[in-house]
Amino acid sequence: MKRRELLQHLAVAIPAITLPRLAQAAGGPGQEAMAAGPFSPSWASLTAYRTPDWFRNAKFGIWAHWGPQCEPEYGDWYAREMYIEGSAAYKHHLRKYGHPSESGFKEVIRQWRAERWDPDALVGLYKQAGAKYFVALANHHDNFDLYDSKYQPGWNATKLGPKKDLIGGWSKAARRHGLRFGVSVHASHAWSWYEVARRADQGGPMAGIPYDGGLTQADGKGTWWEGLDPQALYAQNHPLGERSADNGAIHQQWDWGNGAAVPSQAYCEKFHDRTIDLINSYDPDLVYFDDTALPLWPASEVGLRIAAHMYNRSVARKGAVEAVINGKILDAVQRKTMVWDIERGQSNQIEALPWQTCTCIGNWHYDRPLYDRKGYKSAQTVVQTLIDVVSKNGNLLLSVPVRGDGTIDEQERAIVEEIGRWMAVNGEGIFDSRPWTVFGEGPVMATAAPISAQGFNEGRNQPFTSADIRYTVKGNVVYAFVMGWPADGKVVLKSMGSASAHLKQRVARVELVGRGDPLPFRQTAEGLHLTLPADAPALSYAVALKVS
Template sequence: MKNKALFFSLVCAVFVSCGQSSQPVYQVPVSEADEPMMKGKFEPTWESLKNYEVPEWYRNAKFGIWAHWGPQCVEGTGDWMARKLYMEGSEVYRYHVEHYGHPSEVGFKDIIPLFKAEHWNPDSLVAFYKKIGAQYFFALGNHHDNFDLWDSKYQPWNSVNMGPKRDVLAEWEKAARKYGLPFGVSLHADHAWTWYETAQRHDTIGPKKGVPYDGKLTKADGKGKWWEGYDPQDLYAQNHPLSENSWDNGMIHRQWAWGEGACMPTQEYVTNFYNRTLDVINRYNPDILYFDVTVLPFYPISDAGLKIAAHLYNHSMATHDGKLEAVLTGKILDEEQRKALVWDVERGAPNEIIADKWQTCTCLGGWHYDQSVYDNDRYKSAADVVKLLVDVVSKNGNLLLSVPLRSDGTFDEKEAKILTEFGEWMNTNKESIYDTHPWKVFGEGPIANSDIAINAQGFNEGSYTNTTAQEIRFTQKGDDLYVTALAWPEDRRVIVKSLAQGNELYPGEIKDVELLGYGKVGFERTVEGLVIELPDKQLNKIAPVFKVR
């Protein structure tokens, strides 16, 4: 082994024998001194957590919208802006230097006051999201930038003390509750420890060569500055050695699960994230928690994530008359872990029906607002979103769609047009989505019959949008079978092979076929398939949905 950190990071837990039982001893155990884990039915072990059952509301909801929004939207240069501005020569670095200053003088901390949310109206946004079909709503609680978007007890760098000087989570939650949408929160700050290591660097060429960026500044350095009294290390968390090969910008991805030479976080750092997360659970009662991690926060080096999971489930039961109504998602889960958590697939999907409920998260454009996506028309189309939704739901999944907001708290007119078109399709065809469950097969067609692998935590969604009318997806509700062709056919005929005469998948009689939004249409059942006749005029530009009885 190259060093002790690498060795220990490859070990999930060391078990020590104690009589007949064994208890895991974690490398960085969390402290419960400030925020005790709630006791109840669930304990912080996989054996206990696998007794979890996904609540009915989440099984039926199918579609959520996410406001992945915070101070990294200020410059409009896209996701991971607070890391990339310290990557010499990158587009984000060049933009930051040109428009704001050199990172040795103007770092991410100095961007935060520019995040003012001056046109943000959470009530009207959530009302619109519900109107276009959202069944739950997600807010960003913090990102890898380590800035808390609430009145945080454990992070002074928060949206009440600076920036918009508003409790963003509280206002999002109020709007979600008003419109009857379950409220989700995503928390990403656990990785700030390694993510911000670029802030410890310096330029290697040019007039600022060798001048350190602002990642190592301390509270004492703030005298006379706007941030006087605040400690930059509470934000950057860089008072530690660099991880192995830290100057390799891609290394962080290989170290995401705290292996491959990642610098091990301290108990103080791990406990701080744990405390902040329990603060969110106890004060805002989220129905869903999302972590951008492998399995759980700080897993496998700490018990922090397991304790967060147990606390969330026990807290949910305590606040819902003994009924567990909460959802917790995790990425890259094995079969056993998927019994304890809801598996999240980022920007992708498995190409099969998954027995345990799962979710895919994706974005209309970039995760944080990116002006270049707008300028170059790189948003997903309404048709792209529909195809992903229908495909995911046919496989027992939910779709969580992030809608990028500008720094001022609004989405642009191109997003508005896409979302409105999606909403029109959704409002016509929602009965084929909500409260449904998978059929005997999820679909048919060239893509359905392909071997499409998941890359790491997902990243294969591009395989599911370039479709023709031959690509069919199925959902079921009671005795009704819903059949969606993922494009309109050119010859006004859709042929469903799985419903052919004599096909054992559907041995019963087909009495009628209805095109949602139109009415009954003609059909003929042949040995080739169920041949459905379409009206002369398309109802929309996206996809037809049929109800088969």
């Protein structure tokens, strides 16, 4: 069902959740009022947005995608997969916690302690790696808030599990270290994502016994969760989606089409209030939404109201829009209203508007089996991805998985430290840079895989070699990144030939960043011919040439 058809369906076929009119949405029917200012909750109004320079200059951020789903240390989407009979997560859950009719995800939350969490030390490490902004998970599809949440009072990290204000701790650490601070918000999808928690085993000794997704507050009498309403967490007091029995259907329903159960107005307004409360309480510079466009769009317009509030609040407090909102799968108009995020993928052109790639060195939630088989991305892969993204007007937001106890492992630390060593030498060609007239040259550019859905073309291209070049520019200096050290020490920058349309004047000087001495070169119509020093630098998988 297309978006316009879905909106018509909502307004006509399901009048009980008729969407609020835009003219009435300034305060909204929720309890949290929208800040007054130049932006109103419409796509047309939000197109006045301009990406702030701090984000354009930052280029590199690190993300703690960390919550109770990291406690089992068994990978992504654990709180959903544990309710899918026969899945690896379901089998792991039986071994570690018991049957999901007796020990559901609420019991996982209860066992999560975060007892070794030191946000100041971790953010300090990330700053040394070159990160200019830090993003912390505020909630995931599991619907558990990781802050002192006014509208999720029982199911938040100050009341259950760690009993700590995690967003508060991350925020203070980021600001102590001079980094911009962001939060990621994913909870809009709990409505359909948790539908599996209402199932029961189809076979075996527990066949037919419902999992805990349908429990109510009344069922808690005499239990550890007495007084808490499981439906505030699982959000399952609604009809199932048309394709709920199909475990993969949710991926086609991310924009609330293709048979998804449509969220109620009460659910949407609660999400709105939770998010406004988060913004007002912790003042993030960036909010990352894991949604098509904005949260709950087009089933509800609360996402438009949240965006207008954040921009207006920034204008009121700082005199200009210093805020950044990330959204996914944006059309041409929507890309003017926020910063487009491409998940685990890259564009293959210089984008006219700033954008961001988000990726992870492992799986989004900590995965002990991945650690055991040494499956993380290398520092080389991260650095080369960063260069490629920056050359096309983008930023890289890198997740470093955090263990349930709040630490990162030694393999991750080694990767982060190596990124820092590379940045210390070559960062001048990354930070505060802009795209040149062409982003690069070489075989990877010519054969790049297309983006699919949210992105997901990562790892589908051939590896970079010394034949691949990426460019950035600052003032009159162009930085040419060579993605490997050539065996013969020879480099040809084809885009910098004397006949090139990309050069305004002839090249006067070339040096290897970090060395300072001029390199011999010869500029012909075909390219700029260079001879590199005999001794390669320590991290020679990507070296920066400074061309004046």
